Amino acid sequence: MSNQVEPTLIQPLFDSLQQQHFVTLSTIDFETSAPNVSAISWVTATDHTHIRFAVDNRSRIVKNLQKQPDAVINIIANESCYSISGHAVLLQERLANVPLKLALIELTVKEVRDVMFYGSKISTEPNYEKTYDPVAAAKLDKQVIEAVHNA
Template identity: 35%
Template structure:
């Protein structure tokens, strides 16, 4: 049986400091079926108890969380794959270059979810395919917001 903790350990916190593909699973507000989205603007708190995620306020995941706050974050880190289960809340909308809100996930359980005998040797990587100056500006605004 996998070992479960109530917070992210130091290595996992370090791995969740943005620019990482993380799967966010919510429950669809209309169908009550699982809904998966990928996010990358995120920061884990040093305490390991919360993860802040920046999203557009009209995102389906945001609407789902407003109806059912139970979520799971899935992510590669430390040679494995982890599932963080928790309760999420959504902030007010912030006006920046684009409208944003902060989804705060309170960790309730963190579990190493890799299959028996599995080890991740390479984590997924991505590039931003839009205007580099705009990407830099958005990143600066988002991470300033997430640190508040």
């Protein structure tokens, strides 16, 4: 049985991407042309075909996407594991109204693939916690997500 493939985000993934969620981002390294995987959390779906995320503007992610804009976001949600592939563009080199130097990137979704192995489901989604001042973390998270939505 083949896994489900969709041209846009299914509703449970869109809903999951309305709140902070642990995802990984795969890009092609600009120096080695090898796969490069990064964990990110400032990510949100603006509609069913666009996902925006913020990363440090000195990040290797930015350099990788400027050379090769194809990327894949991997998310564990809806009791499964999904690969969201698309074309990413740098929308802003410096996100406004945020104290950190963050770049804003937008992925246009080309394909959403359920990549969970046959006969299984995710029983517990990954959780993470910020290891610095929780009040400062919550304030920064709010600033970043608002800036991403308002860009």
